[in-house]
Amino acid sequence: MDRNIYFINIIIAVISIFVLWQGIQIIFMTSKTKETQATIIETKFANANGTKFRNSNWALVSYKVGINTVIAKNRVQVSMDTKVGEKILVRYYKNSPERIATFSIKKFVIGILVALVFIVVRILFQKEILK
Numbered sequence: 657m658d659r660n661i662y663f664i665n666i667i668i669a670v671i672s673i674f675v676l677w678q679g680i681q682i683i684f685m686t687s688k689t690k691e692t693q694a695t696i697i698e699t700k701f702a703n704a705n706g707t708k709f710r711n712s713n714w715a716l717v718s719y720k721v722g723i724n725t726v727i728a729k730n731r732v733q734v735s736m737d738t739k740v741g742e743k744i745l746v747r748y749y750k751n752s753p754e755r756i757a758t759f760s761i762k763k764f765v766i767g768i769l770v771a772l773v774f775i776v777v778r779i780l781f782q783k784e785i786l787k
């Protein structure tokens with residue numbers, strides 16, 4: 657097997673595992689989470705040295721659960737333009753409100769699209785090899 661096809665197969669397998677994991681979480685965990693508005697209380701760069709390499713920040717958020725205000729244990733990825741005090745939508749686990757759920761339909765759909773692109777590329781490489 658050609659090295660390029662082997663490499664593309666590995667990428668397709670990894671993406672497929674990611675999509676499968678997102679799908680499983682969406683199916684089984686959506687009912688165990690709740691969506692709410694959260695306020696960004698702190699942001700930090702994704703890279704330790706402060707470069708804008710990946711064009712995102714990691715935000716620490718607070719949100720209301722019932723009458724309590726909760727500060728999340730984990731951070732969420734936000735755009736570089738996001739400022740402290742802005743509101744964003746987050747999902748938290750009902751049985752552990754300080755944990756933010758990281759699965760999303762958006763990640764699931766993007767994963768499927770990326771997998772489809774690599775499948776098409778693999779088919780095109782296979783056709784080139786057979787010529």
